[in-house]
Amino acid sequence: MTIRVAVIGAGAIARRGHLPALKLLEKGGLVETVAVVDIVEESAKRVAKEFDIPRYFTDYREMLGAVEPDIVIICTPTPTHFNIAKDCIEHSHLLIEKPLCIKLSEALTLRNLARKSNRVVGEVYNYRYFSAVLRALKRVREGYLGRLVSIHGTYFAHFPVAWTRATWLYHERGVLYDGLPHMIDIMLLMGNGKPMRISAFGGDMLEDAGFINHANFIVELDNRVFLTGANSWIIGATFNFTLELHGTGGFAYLDVRGDTYREYHGTRTLVHDLFYMKDELIDFMRSVLGGKYFVGALAHYPILLRQFLRGVEKKGKVPVSIDDSIERLIILEGIVYSIENKETAHRKVLLEKAEKESLEQG
């Protein structure tokens, strides 16, 4: 059976990630892209033409009634996710770009609505499919690093001024909603626990930007794995997304963007580094010659979409379900809470507060 998919938002991530992946899956007869929606008619029209999509709309509500898609992919700016998702969830399953919503309470509302209408909601995390990340995950899960004690991550990027001209990212939570969700996703994947306590420092480090542009945080998981991280738009080392995994049996360095993984046990020597450099050079040449290097994380959309489709058809697990998304949002919400209130955020308190707000949202 062919699954009918509609895409809301015809921006960069739809054009470069979702739609090429859907096109690929269409060839296998798995899906059919039935409509694209964008508030800018010109964009919707251009994208529909570029990807041979039969219909385009400027209002997603109109689209829902007209084409009745099985799945809706939401790739609009984050602040709009919740309202669009709330309207769509009765009609179809949802795949939403990260982060799922701005607030934890919104995610709880969505979960309740999804349960009521028996819909699947998934979130897009494509960085977890890098081969280095998958290798690290395998090594951690199989115990090659012994017992995992802590994970330290850094995600540094420049203010989003060029690529997407994403001025919508300059809301009060700013940098936290840029690349950090990817980092938290991989950290939780490795740490395999639930966040219990979150402490964070930082905020607006400029004169008067009005949004968080730097944060350092510590998260304690229920299995006593500690996550620490630095996330910034102001550090002079941009496009840096790295993780250090600290286990009782060894130490690993994971460069997510560079797709490289190094593991050290005992004494780290120059000889180890030289051999790793040799392997990385070979991998780099291969990825350049194979063209994968130039696509980066966008190359993982077909895998992600295929997994989501299997989840919808109940043939497999959704890669990131709404329950997983809530765990990720607890950390984001906890960081904001801790920075604003200058105190540690506790899971229970965050959830109670969010549930109250969710009830108010109806």
Next chain:
Amino acid sequence: MKKSIVGVVRASSYNVEYLTKRIQKVVEYIGGCNEVGNYDKIVIKINMCDAREPNTGAITHPKFLEAVLRWIREENRGAEVFVVESDATRTLADLYIRWFGYLKIMEKYRAKWVNLTEAPKKRERFKKLKIFREFDVPEVFYDAFFITLPKLKTNILSDITCCLKNQYGCLPIVNKDIYHRVLSRAIAELNVIFRPSLCIVDGIIAMGGAQGPAFGVPIPAKIIICGRDPVAVDAFAAKYIGFNPRKVKHIKVAAKLGVGSLKYRVVGEKIRKINFENRRWEFIAFKLGIKRQLRAWSAYRYSWRGRR
């Protein structure tokens, strides 16, 4: 020459109940062990070579000891059970026994802790031996049924460390490294003095790479090896890890001294081959003393900066 029997079973976790059953199974494979029920005194030698957390694969996992004690108590409620280890240059046995939770387990199963370095000893003569002609044997070993619980690991000095090398820890002195120049012979002779009657190898989380026995790569090998002949068990273990047992010196010397036989027959479950990540270049680099050289380089760099 008759082949020794080596039993092998798969074991995927350190769940004590499950592990006890697995240990019973592997002992069954080697024809059972009635002595555990008959002896009044049982001595268990664990491997606790460094202050390394159990999941690193460097020390006998406390849960593994618990499973063995549980099995012993099922067979023999009244026996006096002693868990032994000695101090070494990097082993503070009395501390580690508490840090890693062995002590609580011992209390639970009424086992007693003996630090061999401080235990009362009796001087014995061993005419056939070269290094240990006179040796202070800890009294706890007299009239006891001796079980050794080694880890399955690589070792930069002796290639592998398993049953035979575990008895090196029975040497009741702190500066054990004085015998490193004649390590193979010393290990073999110590096995003449302390020949284990039963060997149960904890290979659930093993260790590979050139930085064993303390800082190698934890390898989820998920096996338990068992036997009455430590040479045969080590020969099998060496082959499993990726070494030729006939080229591992201490195994060869131990066989010559009559500790056991290099010929063995494997009984038990099918096991899959595991990569122990023994990179040749890493072994060469560490055997050439890369760590010492690095220390020398950094000392030189430091002094040079100091002069400026």
